[in-house]
Amino acid sequence: MINFHLNGQPRSVAAAPDTSVLELLRDTLGQTGTKEGCASGDCGACTVAIGEPDAAGQMHYHSANACIMPAHQLQGRQLVTVEGLADGDTLHPAQAAMVTCHGSQCGFCTPGIVMSLFTLHEAQTATPAPLTPERLEAALGGNLCRCTGYRPIRDAALTMSEHPAPRQAWWRQALAPMNTAQTDAVKTDAVKTDSTPPGERFLQPTTLAALLAERVRFPDAPLVAGGTDLWLNVTQNLTRYDGVIDVSRVDELSRIETATLDDGREGWWIGAAVTYSRLAPLLDEHYPAFAHLLHRLGSAQIRNRGTLGGNIANASPIGDTPPVLLALNARLLLAGPEGERELALDAFFLDYKKTALRENEVIRAIFLPHPEPTGNLNVWKLSKRREDDISALLGAFHWRLEEGVLREVRLAFGGMAAISKRAYIAEAALEGQAPTEAAFTAARAALLDEFSPMSDVRGSADYRQLAAANLLERLRRVVTATDTAEEVMLNAYAH
Amino acid sequence: MRTLTKLNPLDPEAASDVGDDSAAAREEQAGRIKGDGPLARDTVEAPPHRHVHQHAQAHESAVKHVTGRAAYIDDLKAPADTLHIALGLSPVAHGRLTHLDLARIRALPGVVDAVGLDDVPGHTDIGPVFPGDPIFVEEEISYAGQVLFAVAAESYRAAREAVKAAFDANMITVDVELPSLDAVAAAERGEFVRPTHVQQRGDWEKALSDAAHVIEGEQFVGGQEHFYLEGQACLVTPTEDEGVVVHTSNQHPSETQKLVAEVLGIALHAVTVEVRRMGGGFGGKETQASPWACIAALFCRRTGRAARVRLPRSEDMRATGKRHPFHNRYRLGVDQNGIIQGGEITVIGDCGYSPDLSDAIVDRAMFHSDNAYSLGAARVTGHRARTHTASNTAFRGFGGPQGMMAIEAAMDDIARHLGEDPLTVRKRNFYRKDHQTTRRDITHYGQPVDQTGLLHTLVEQLEASSDYWARREEIAAFNAQSSVIKKGLALTPVKFGISFTAKHLNQAGALLHVYTDGSVMINHGGTEMGQGLHTKITQVVARELGLDVNVVRISATRTDKVPNTSPTAASSGADLNGQAARDASVKLKARLFDFAADHFFPGQGADSDDMRLEAGYLIAGYGESEQRIPWGELVQAAYFGRVSLSEKGFYATPLIHYDRSVGQGNPFYYYAFGAAVSEVSVDTLSGEYQVTRVDILHDVGDSLNPAIDIGQVEGGFIQGMGWLTSEELKWNDAGQLLSTGPATYKIPTFGDLPPVFNVALMEGHPNSMASIYRSKAVGEPPFMLAISVWSALRDALASLAGYREAPRLDTPATPERVLLAAEALRAQETT
The missing domain is CATH 3.30.390.50 (CO dehydrogenase flavoprotein, C-terminal domain)
Known part of the structure; x- marks a missing residue:
């Protein structure tokens, strides 16, 4: 089971190890605001924000391409999508700025752009800094738009701070506790064994020793960190992985x-x-x-x-x-x-x-x-x-x-x-x-x-x-x- | 206060641009519309709402876009048992399908059905205009990516895995033959998808032999992948009779309706096609959206289950046609001032394997091989070469950009040859009012160019606002002292003909409903692909009925609401459908006025001339005698008075004609103009470059919505820049496309936005022809403004050879091409 928060709500969902966040959202959870443009991490239409708590429980967000992010890496994280930003009829500043700047035309890349702007807005809220051309490029260079030519999107980025700050920035709150038995399972390397059925072997060791043990036990399972290359095998070549070893939470690494x-x-x-x-x-x-x-x-x-x-x-x-x-x-x-x-x-x-x-x-x-x-x-x-x-x-x-x-x-x-x-x-x-x-x-x-x-x-x-x-x-x-x-x-x- | 019909004080140049044809058009339309002449009258007025708040109305779906609520095809909820379709695409560019074992494919895990050509009950050729596009390969394979068969399975993944398994297990076998991939060689062998067409005016041979200088050149102009962010997709559901409902991302619902009906062998009334919005079209969903609808409809009728298709990006890029690559040649005679006296231009369009829309596309390349310049006595020849690639298709500009590249290359060449600034040469060659024998106001296909004054004024304004000449000097000084980095500057104009060159397509319909609460629904034949058409149409209706735009809604484009529609293409969406929507509004308004005169003002002698719809009221009379009836009350009363609150509208563009047998006529209702100045910096050691500043002035007549129009100008420019710079389609020697995704095919991204990007709409020059509120089409023309980037790159490179030569620079001008051109010039300079 993947235990995570989707737009503030705890979720517990079963998924095959080679499921992507995008598949989980669109196919399993019926959340179709996040789009698939290329399924290869190159267009940004599927951009979502991943929130990770630091030791003090403070949430930190980064943008990610949902199409090539392993769904199981959501374990214990906050997933924010375009559906989660507005507060009733009140748009998030990233959304409001996109509307007033005429930043959407066909609208298909827009959810991804809004999410990139959201992470930029969060970064600005935490540590305000000048929005230099380099900074804007860094924030938006991964979102292709075929309609606008980007000028109104640049304007939206530059003016979103002029819109009222969100009343309920729920995404900054510490994650509510989840089902503890399941969260504990995440941390326990021994839970997955040879008898774990293939299809459930998304292995998330947290120590180097455990990682090496999994490596020996499941020699066919590929290692994944960010998935930015490996997951193309899944989306482009239709490779199926019954087991995957996730190194992203190994402390020594x-x-x-x-x-x-x-x-x-x-x-x-x-x-x-x-x-x-x-x-x-x-x-x-x-x-x-x-x-x-x-x-x-x-x-x-x-x-x-x-x-x-x-x-x-x-x-x-x-x-x-x-x-x-x-x-x-x-x-x-x-x-x-x-x-x-x-x-x-x-x-x-x-x-x-x-x-x-x-x-x-x-x-x-x-x-x-x-x-x-x-x-x-x-x-x-x-x-x-x-x-x-x-x-x-x-x-x-x-x-x-x-x-x-x-x-x-x-x-x-x-x-x-x-x-x-x-x-x-x-x-x-x-x-x-x-x-x-x-x-x-x-x-x-x-x-x-x-x-x-x-x-x-x-x-x-x-x-x-x-x-x-x-x-x-x-x-x-x-x-x-x-x-x-x-x-x-x-x-x-x-x- | 009464709003009187009065001409806004126009620029005298613009006023003189209102030609005889325009007056004729007004007369022609005046007689056609009930109430005699409101259209003709209003369209010469400056729009009364020009500066009101809602003029720059946001896109009607903007809030839905930013919240993720705007639904695209793959977001539509479908029945739980919906089938997912995957396509078996040919791995080879040319060959024969020798074996297709559908029985074994049907037995693969998760597969519900699989079909090939023999399973089609009706027509098997789905060519849009001319035959030549089989829905599935029968025997001969014509390109890598052609559809051999299709699989329907319980899940998307199962369908795709089944196709992969079918190929891996040799359930399909093909014989490979040598592909033909070189369009020039194909043209030399006479391998065409359609016959060659020629446009000719005057004695071009004499013009060449008498000329002071002859300028010759050739160029390869690359194609372009549409890269709409939403790929090809549709969802087809069965109806209770023999038909289907097709939800599709599609610029041409009526054609899809026809093709689906023909493939199923049923009547058109059994097929309903609906398009709410597209996640981008750009021409790539004009003909290329139909095959998937036909295939899904086939599965839908065979199984009785809903069926959906969405092409994975790499399959979309392999299976569908692109912008035509062109090979252009020009031989032009010029006088000592660089003014073209005549000559010949030959364009070869690489059409791919079938005609599709190539006849009209190569025609449009020919129609635009003059761009804004008089060619004098010229012959223009257009070949339609057949190659073993996907059938190239419509793409913003529709051949026009490729045609313009020839003459813009020639302008630079002439300037270098004479040692003049390219802008000087361009301006000398502009169309101009000329009633002498040379007639430098008539195109090589015989159409007089209206509004030449606008072209000159626009370029002069831009020249001044962009500070062209001062920057020219600065750049020359910079280049003289900089050995690696070279700057370049260019101003290029655009003159783009507006109308479908297939005359019958220049028509549109609309259906207007007013409900008893006063809310308004407008449907029309145009489709929304992001260009803001629905926004503009709601603005038209809101304005005619004096309502807030939020009172007016467009549900979707549906073939059962407005039939027999034209594709949303040729920049014509607002021109045609705006007029049709207005026609419906005007008719309904007249009916309401007649009713109101009897019902609200009996015995007062009120007639429709005393009434108007404004700000949510019917207002009758003036001053002290003014009376106001709220819109809702009017509508209620009309309903109880048994007055129809529904109306249809229709429009057909007047005046246009073209006789293809002689290559002469007036195919365009009017021209749209624009110009751009681009500055680039080129690293001549690496070939890297940056577009550092762009200034654009563009003509949209009186804008229907300046925010949307600016968006079209900017977006078109950047898309055009991508076409000419980073977007490179590459095939291997076997004819397989190598650039099959955004990792290998590079459309412009955020950092490609020029740091200085000054974009303005030309003010004070309404359309000289009677168009909707004197606006002009805006979808395609700005695309070609990007030629200025390419010309500026050539300018920067030319500095390596003392501006004595314009280097050949095929497109896309990738860093690789720029570097190789720089090296060639340097090598030449040192020898």
């Missing part, structure tokens, strides 16, 4: 801890189940280039659910974070029944969607080093659309200029091979060299030898080759541009 490695490097262990949204403040402070990339990774709905561990484990050649982590010399902490081990990230990706993960092993955490005081990181993502698009090509470059020569040059690319990969030969062409045209010409030539990208829906092989080489030219200009104010890239893409 949810922490961000400072650490010192054996080699003396200092940094953080980022739990594999830490979402992009939770990681963002740390990156904002220490790695602005990486933080900027996160703004272009998926949408708010995706960043609220997707995790660093998931991005690495699925080993896609066009994952956004692996090249950056490669350029930063990140390491992994892998945990298995036989214990834990560390592994350099560049030893992890073996081939297309093939990793060094052993049977029953999970990624526990990712080591992100502290930034080097004189080190630089550039992250450049190329895609057809700036927001919410998958990379055609991504270059992540680490370098340091020391007495006029380049040091610790690490050039990593996504979209150029079957895996995210360092360009070792091009790196060698630059390491220890002055940043001259000649050195970079050699590096660009090396790049062409090192990579044979493919042509696909996101770009041709020729374009990828050319653009990758040009990113090195951009890097040269950045490295040498200390004496000129000339822009070498567009503001909208820069950080």
Whole structure:
């Protein structure tokens, strides 16, 4: 049973492990305000708000795509949908602003947009902050509208605070207690056993030990954190999962801890189940280039659910974070029944969607080093659309200029091979060299030898080759541009 | 105070734009409407309610949209035993269906029924205008995504799983043949879905040979997926006789009614089609919504159970047609000032596998290959190439945008060739009043362009408000000192012909009911897809009856309320249905006045000229003798007086004609105009770019609802920008579509909204023709304003070659295409 609150009312509903929140809402509960536009987390029509209480019982909301969120992850949460916002005839400010700004035309994307505005409104209520273009893009970039062209939606976001605050913000109240036997069951890893019928095996361990035990017991059950990739198998490929292991509540995978490695490097262990949204403040402070990339990774709905561990484990050649982590010399902490081990990230990706993960092993955490005081990181993502698009090509470059020569040059690319990969030969062409045209010409030539990208829906092989080489030219200009104010890239893409 | 009929002081230029044709139209309509001439009279007036509060009325469903109460097809409650349908789509682009084992498919878990072509009792060809669209494949497979069979099951998931299982277990086998995917090659081989059409005026060959310069070019203009947020969907329920009720997301209910009846082999009166609203249409639900209704109706009649279809996004994108990709060529002779003397333009529309609406679409591309410019002595040829892709179909602009791309490319080319600013060249080539032999006010298909003064005035206003020339200088200075980032600027105009070019479609009906409590129901033939048509129609009726808009309601578009309707397309929804609704209102009003004269004012000699409906009252007389009867009282009295409170209305657009045998005529009732200035910044190392500022001035005549019209202008522009920039349809060599969802097909999103976006409606220029309250159609014309973005990209790229050359830039101009164009220019400069 899934025990949760829907728009303030406790609910207890049975569902197969591979049910999505959207299916639960529309098919089981008859709540059709939330729409399906794509069933792949790309359009935002199904956006809902998920409320999670902190230790003090204070509710925190994030937006999510209901179409690819496992319904069982609602366990113990507040689910707010578009039907729940109005107080009788009094609209929520997000709704009222959409009406007065003429923000809906066909209206199909509107419920999702209202819910994204709702989470923005909640964030503004908790901590008012200027609604910069970047902030609005971050809040609304995951909601496609085909009718309006977005201007009236932008106006609605900017003016919703002028509408009266909701009289009954019931969603801010602590969750009413639910059926305790069932909530206890959530916390008890031992409840699901070999005798649990398939179809009821949505496993939610809360400790690493329990996670590893489930892994051994149900080897066919996939791991899920945010579901932002895995659930496409369900909605697009019609894959059925009798059992699913949810890592999102495993304590050890949810922490961000400072650490010192054996080699003396200092940094953080980022739990594999830490979402992009939770990681963002740390990156904002220490790695602005990486933080900027996160703004272009998926949408708010995706960043609220997707995790660093998931991005690495699925080993896609066009994952956004692996090249950056490669350029930063990140390491992994892998945990298995036989214990834990560390592994350099560049030893992890073996081939297309093939990793060094052993049977029953999970990624526990990712080591992100502290930034080097004189080190630089550039992250450049190329895609057809700036927001919410998958990379055609991504270059992540680490370098340091020391007495006029380049040091610790690490050039990593996504979209150029079957895996995210360092360009070792091009790196060698630059390491220890002055940043001259000649050195970079050699590096660009090396790049062409090192990579044979493919042509696909996101770009041709020729374009990828050319653009990758040009990113090195951009890097040269950045490295040498200390004496000129000339822009070498567009503001909208820069950080 | 009496509201007198008086012309608002018009701009003299605009007043002179009221042409002879307009006067003729007024006469023609005046005679047709009872009461002699209220339409003709009122439509030349500035609308009396122009600035009242309700003018910018919110969308009639706005509150329902934002609360989730607005119901779309898949939200409709259906009987518990409703069947769910999934489609078996061809995995190959060309081939033969060699084996389809429906018996085994019917035995799959959860499956209730499965059907193929042999199970259709009536017609099997559901081509909308011309034959060529089989409901299921008989033998030859013509595109990847074509429907081979359909399954009805107890659940949506079971239906989809059954289709997957049927393919996995080889219950369907196909032989693969080589697909034809290149429209240009197909045209060269003479593989057409419809015959080639030619429009010609003057001696184009002589114009070319006498010209000072000849400008030649070619371009590929990509297609576009509609990406309506609500995919194709319908719910069909059985009636107690042989028929069905079809709830569908659909721009053309009457056609679906006809096709469902034909497929079932029953009369049209047994089929009722209802459309409350669509979650977006854009042309993608004009013909493409019918097949699913036909298939669901088939299951419904076979099983006696309700049946519903909704296409998963990837299937929707594979199965349905898109905007036609075009290949355009132009060869134009210009004088030393860059003014076109004549030449030829050839457009090849990639129609996909069947005619669908392609004849009219390629025609419209031809009609708009001049855009706002006189082509002089020109020949325009339009080919309709057949390829093995989904049958391309209507999409906002209906071929017009693709046609305009040719001449807008040529304008840039001419400017570079002469070293002039592209805007200067554009303005020199505008249609202008010209009664000499060259007649630069007549199109290549023989229609005089009314309101040329408006075009010039509009562009001048925009030029000034956008600060075009100062920014041009700033950009030149910026580009001179910036080696990587290059800025570009362009102003492009739009002249778009309004009317269906299929003349018979230019008609509309409406049905008006007044109930005894005074509430009003209006039904009409148009469908609501977000464009605000129902809002505008309720405003028309409310205004005619002097009521608050909230008193007037539209239930849904239903074929049993208003029959034999045209599709809601060609931007004509408000033009046609607004007039029909007004016609009904005016007739009813006249009847009420006649009744009131006898009933309320007997012996006072009151006639309808002394009466008016305003603010919820019937008001008779003036000044001291004024008398007011509340609307509710009037309606009650009329009911007891046995006066009919129901009326139907009708409208047919006057004057239009086109003789296809000679390619000449006046196919359009009028033209809508607009212009946009776009500025872009391009990173010439990566191909990334940003649209940094857009200024738009657009002509909607006297707006029926400025909020809705601005919404159409902005939304159309952004959609057009998506078409020309990020929206890329990709197929593999086997003809399978690769861009089958929002992950791979990128429509504009929030961040693509230009940071500076100044959009205004042209004021003070009512439609010169007698249209509904002198408004103009607005659905499609703004779409083409986005050509300015593409032209600005070309402008930025041209800076790499000293503005001596306009680089070829096929569309969509993705970062990849922009980068490759930049590299080509740079390579050329260094050699």
